[in-house]
Structure formats: C-alpha cells, structure tokens
Amino acid sequence: MALAKEQIKLVFEQSEKEVADLHQRTREGLLTARLNGKQVGRKKGVGFETKKAREAKQIIRTHCKTFGGTLDDAECMKLTGLARNTYYKYKRQIRAELMAEQDLPKGASIFYEPPKSF
Numbered sequence: 001m002a003l004a005k006e007q008i009k010l011v012f013e014q015s016e017k018e019v020a021d022l023h024q025r026t027r028e029g030l031l032t033a034r035l036n037g038k039q040v041g042r043k044k045g046v047g048f049e050t051k052k053a054r055e056a057k058q059i060i061r062t063h064c065k066t067f068g069g070t071l072d073d074a075e076c077m078k079l080t081g082l083a084r085n086t087y088y089k090y091k092r093q094i095r096a097e098l099m100a101e102q103d104l105p106k107g108a109s110i111f112y113e114p115p116k117s118f
Helices: 002-035 051-063 073-080 084-101
Strands: none
Touching: 051 073, 051 084, 073 084
16 A cells, blocks of 8 residues: 555656646747747737627717717617626727827827716
C-alpha cells in the first residue's frame, strides 16, 4: 500500500513538472514572437461590430431623446430588445463616435442630459 502511494505521488509530481515546463515553453515562445515583431493576441481597442449592434445603434440614434428622438431610455430599450447594460454601452459608444466626429474634448457634452436625482 505504501509503495502504491509513493508511485502515485511520483506520477503527480512528474505531471506537475510537465505542466510547468509547458507553461515555460509557452512564455518563451510568446516572448520570442513579440521580439520578432509578431502581434500576439488581439490589438487593444480593436473590436468588431455585429449586424445586430449596428441596427440597434441606428434605432437608438433615431429614436432616443438624447439624440433628438422622441422615446425615453426605457422605451428605446423595449424597441431595440436590448438589455439595460448593453443599451447604455451602445449609447456611450454612439456619444463617443459623435464627439470624435466633432473633435470635442472627452469631458464636453453636445447633448442635454437632465441632472440625475438620487
């Protein structure tokens, strides 16, 4: 019984060593690739936009009160079928795009937003 426990312990130690070696080789390979000028992973800040996101943003731009429409946020969320977090994320992205088009500083606002009550 003691011999079996010892053998199992040795097998686990060997497998842990193999995993550690694999991690080390992976780190070395990534470092070598970066030093050779290769892009590892996705570039920061670069994403893609789905068809659904484009359509939802267009609806938000045309119907949301913030952008000159007639619907408030809750009605816009129902119209687009988006979750609350996704809706506000898209709204922030639209605002950033519009501000970038007009070359405004980051803190400036081109839209009227009523003060938030707590």
